[in-house]
Amino acid sequence: MADEVQHLTRAFSGLGGLGVDEPAMVSALARWRGQPEKRSGFRKGFPGFFSSHGEMERCEEEYMLRLAAEFARLKNLVVLWAMHPWERDARLAHHVLHQHHPAAIVVEVACTRSADELLGARRAYQALYHHSLEEDVAYRARDKPYCNLLVGLVSAYRYEGPRVNEEAARAEAEALGAAVKSAAGGKLLAENGDVVRILSTRSKPHLVETLRRYKEIHGRRLEEDLSGRGREETTTLLLEAVLCLTAPAKYFSQVMEVALREGADEHEKDALTRVAVTRSEHDMDEIRAAYEEQFGAKLEDAIAARAHGHYRDALLSLVMGAHHHHQ
Template identity: 30%
Template sequence: MSTITVPPMLPPVQQDCQALHHAFKGFGCDEKHVIQILAHRNYLQRRELVNAYRSMYGEDLLRRLEKELHGNLEQAVLLWMMEPAERDAVLIRDAMKGLGTKDKTLIEIICSRTPSQLYYIRQAYQTKYHRSLDKDIQSDTSGDYRKLLLAFASGQRPEGPHVDMHLADADARELYRAGEGRVGTDESTFIRVFSTRSAAQLHAAFAAYKHLYKRDIDKAIKRETSGDFEDALRLIVKSATRPGRYFAKVLYDSMKRMGTDDSTLIRVVVTRAEQDMQYIKADFYQKYKKPLESMISGDTSGNYKHFLLSLVGGH
């Protein structure tokens, strides 16, 4: 459910390259023309454009964009032009490098991606940074939170829509016995169930939990866990049940206060535009009674605003 619009009759990729090269010439970059092209090409078309530009001009298009653009627009466009797995690898590395860890970003990327996406992210991380994602997670996190991230990042969960209702019922009962049904919490059971079941299977288990115990699993997690471990478990629940609502809240929170959390706004818009942004927009409107486009328009400006609106299907 992508929100980007691609022209029905695309010009040849060489023509796009020539137009971009012309936009870079002279005093200052013609940012509007760059956006007009890049924001309206899908991932495969952008990759073809990068290869063709290098062939025609002997120059890396991303490095040229880095020279020509500035600020939030530069950050957004550069992320947009990366391959999805490389982009997520960059976001993960940025979340862990330096002093302190941006745990919300780390949790969002690892716990909302599919097993196949995580497989390619791990490869991209190793290729780009010559580092093991597992070892970096190991050194930057701790406790049950670390165990959950490592188990989830391994990408060993099954995918697909198949659901075993008997297993869902058994998992619901086991999660209850590990949490609300005892004194203290058996975190290892939560980690095992959450990291070895497909999203569809987890969705069924959470529905069974509510049917059996008249309580949402999310509320049980809030009562039984805390900190980053709680945040990661709750994001897995939301990703399995209604990811659009989760990302709608992240976007709203990035813009609701004085000043905009641009890094979060950019991250979510760029990473979800070709995934499920239509669903996110619908959930955003349902929850906050305003279009996502209007809130972006009110919180950003200039060509940065123009680029974000182009990605979310605004005008």
């Protein structure tokens, strides 16, 4: 009995983690039938969540909301997984624009999808919300220094062939370097015409080549020059756009790592579902490799250690795909 209570307590306090241990709860439902005193003992052992009121232990409001959110993780994952990718992206973007989530997700959708996937998401957005994605982005970000860049990113239909103009890439690497230097003098990088044009119109292979030239010319990676400028919103957004466009697997592995940290907030934890679902059929093997290279551990081990119950199993199935066999 004591260890049954312990097991259930552990299932409930998967709260700081991700998801809940459903099997433990389901087996308690069967075994504790007709034994209300067991549940009462269980509540008393949980003073942080159930406070005593005379003869009754009352469930704290905040705790109920948190538990509901942990149970909802699996449901949200399955609903996202079942959706058409265009609708999914449209809903993810709309959610950000209308619930004041970080603009990061809009950048992610705009910069890591193919030209046709992004076009599909924009068409789905219009069908669902009777506005264009770009007009909503322009309106929501109207007083932000990165407004033009963000509108440019979501409006892009990039060339996807392999052909790169070496001369233009070299010239644009120089232009980016000049923009980085002048931004130190107070001119904001995200408002620089060259920066906006290059990041919002050039093909991904062209940008990869431009960044290679940038390092050759300036001795440092553009990424390093950007991350040296502090963590304010505009810099973070620029850095994210550069990563999403030129090294998506690295970007996604970093998002997963943040989500799996002990102190991750709700937005950060939600990213685990989003990335597992949206990337499972695209570049998940590359993301796993990038995770291991950057963090010296396997992504699937980190998920198994931090997540719980059916939610954990669903994440592992998406992340491991064909490699995943239930133990």
